[in-house]
Amino acid sequence: MALKKQERQALILDILAREVVDSQEGLMHHLQNAGIDVTQATVSRDIKEMRIVRRADATGRPRYQVMSDASVVDTAHVQEVFAETAVSITRVEFMTIVKTTQGNGNRLAAIIDDANIPEVVATLAGHNTIYVTSPSVTAAEKLAADFDNWMQ
Known part of the structure; x- marks a missing residue:
């Protein structure tokens, strides 16, 4: 049916x-x-x-x-989940690739999307990989630096 x-x-x-x-x-x-x-x-x-x-x-x-219906996630929550789940970061031009622990790609991408980060246009997530698209190379550089700080 x-x-x-x-x-x-x-x-x-x-x-x-x-x-x-x-x-x-x-x-x-x-x-x-x-x-x-x-x-x-x-x-x-x-x-x-x-x-x-x-x-x-x-x-x-x-x-x-x-996922909860909270319209905006605060940056502290993104940083916390990022620190728990992100394994590595690679920037290629205006894209930032984030490798996560197994099964956390979709979760982290959803949280990044909900945070309304200005350097993020969109995310595409798999099981343990996220492609984050930024509006420019400069924005991607800032985002990758922020992500790198959040991993530590």
């Missing part, structure tokens, strides 16, 4: 509230068990749109969780 987007996303929230889901495949499996026809691409879009990230829960087990 196909659901409207809002209904499907409501079901995703319900599944994540009841179950420990740690992968897109796992989420697809839960949706399919509920009789919902869904593709991996649709699940991926829903995850991004709904601000769902994979991070450790209170017990330390990685799982998908919805």
